[in-house]
Amino acid sequence: MPPAPVAQLTQQQVDQALASLDGLVTDAMDRTGVPGAAVAVVYRDQVVYSKGFGVRQVGQPEVVDSDTVFQLASVSKPLASTVIAGVVGQDVINWDDPVRASDPAFALNDPYVTEHATFADLLSHRSGLHTGAGDLLEDLGFDRDYILSHLDQQLLDPFRSSYNYSNFGFTAGAEAAADATGTPWEDLAEQVLFDPLGMTATSYRHADYQNAANKAVIHVPTGDRTWAAQYTRDADAEAPAGGASSSVRDLTQWIRLQLGNGVHAGSQLIDPAALQMTHVPHSVSNPPATPQARTGFYGLGWNVSYDNQGRVMLGHSGAFNLGAATSVQMLPVEQLGIVALTNGHPQGIPEAITTGFLDVATHGEPTVDWLTFISGIFQQIEQADAPATDWTQPPTDPTPARPLEAYVGTYANPYYGPLTVAADGDDLTMSMGPSDRPTTFPLTHYAGDNFTFQTIGENANGLAGAIFTPDDGGPAASVRLDFYDRTGLGTFTRE
Secondary structure, three states, X not given: OOOOOOOOOOHHHHHHHHHHHHHHHHHHHHHHOOOEEEEEEEEOOEEEEEEEEEEOOOOOOOEOOOOOEEEOHHHHHHHHHHHHHHHHHOOOOOOOOEHHHOOOOOOOOOHHHHHHOEHHHHHOOOOOOOOOOOHHHHHOOOOHHHHHHHHHHOOOOOOOOOOOOOHHHHHHHHXXXXXXXXXXXXXXXXXXXXXXXXXXXXXXXXXHHHHOOOEXXXXXXXXXXXXXXXXXXXXXXXXHHHOOEEOHHHHHHHHHHHHOOOEEOXXXXXOXXXXXXXXXXXXXXXXXXXXXXXXXXXXXXXXXXXXXXXXXXXXXXXEEOOOEEEEEEEEHHHOEEEEEEEOOOOOOHHHHHHHHHHHHHHHOOOOOOHHHHHHHHHHHHHHHOOOOOOOOOOOOOOOOOOOHHHOOEEEEOOOOOOEEEEEEOOEEEEEEOOOOOOEEEEEEEEEOOEEEEEOOOOOOOOEEEEEEEEOOOOOEEEEEEHHHOOOOXXXXXXX
């Protein structure tokens, strides 16, 4: 067995990396135009850097500082696994306990998985749930209870031998941990983690973010280096997986706890063995493409990898397509961690900052143009999410639609709920979502019985198709929405 890695960085190397950090941040901001960023570094249990850059909102004068509250997106996950480690350390649950013992309502599509899926299974994305399971329900406005109660309709990949990043699988595990304590998740996080660490600006409630006086508004790109604040992103439904908000000042205290094996300011707040289990590989998230390539792993709320020096690297990114991007990275053996928060659509900016900093600390200078490299990965992700069918180019001489009455009616779907198609003069619309706040989509004729609509929410990707199927030439018997049919659940049948 090779010897365990030991700390290699000197104070001088870390100081050199800290001296480069302003330049790394401003370079990334200058090249992308992202409105605001906040960055902080912890080294040997001290906050050695904490600074804000840019503005909270385009066109407004308020600047970002260390106390500015950002939406964290999926950096919420390692925060959540820390909370659950606290519950494990109190002997309320164990990582390998079936979640159904704490949440009898938990159910997935396979009875065996339902009975045997553990907290570790759900928090390491190895339950078999597909990536994105439940996400489209969230975009439509369904709440956490509705979404979790409908996950059992999602077909599963092989249990414990597949890795699929799942926000609501993770959320189900966190909710079960909260159920075991008899405390709502949002309150549990405050009691176990935020209050003991003095993280007064941190919350899993969207309302707390909205009410923060010093908050960064989310932005999307509108052109070359131009951005606009066009959306809000309420992630309460998936709060443990993506709904936290915080400042870099608060997050440095959490990083100190992580690097201190559960100790903060001399007090053991989280059991070290329970916390350590979040830092070790539980799933193979990135199998090597060649024998020489490095394998990527997922722990419990953490990406786990190993660098060229054999050091464990822990990290996680957060991304809202509607306008937030975040990154945290740590080298535990070096007692070094960095967090970067931005208020712009993901383009690899915070990852370039955190990775560039650790690269300079190790090698004295960046060995890669990290912004170019990582932004290329994000571009590939966006291309992979493009619609399977291009609905933007209708035929020049399309087959006419039937009379609109042929499509009007209510169509049932056990996963998404009812879909109502209505006519208003010469226009056709469809409405779906929670009954008290449905979303109405205008339908545009494409050809024959096919119409198009604009997708909405975090997962929107442009035009999608509403494909009606007539019943023996009469009124439509069903309609398939291809955007909502990614896992075969997108067909609605006339009632």
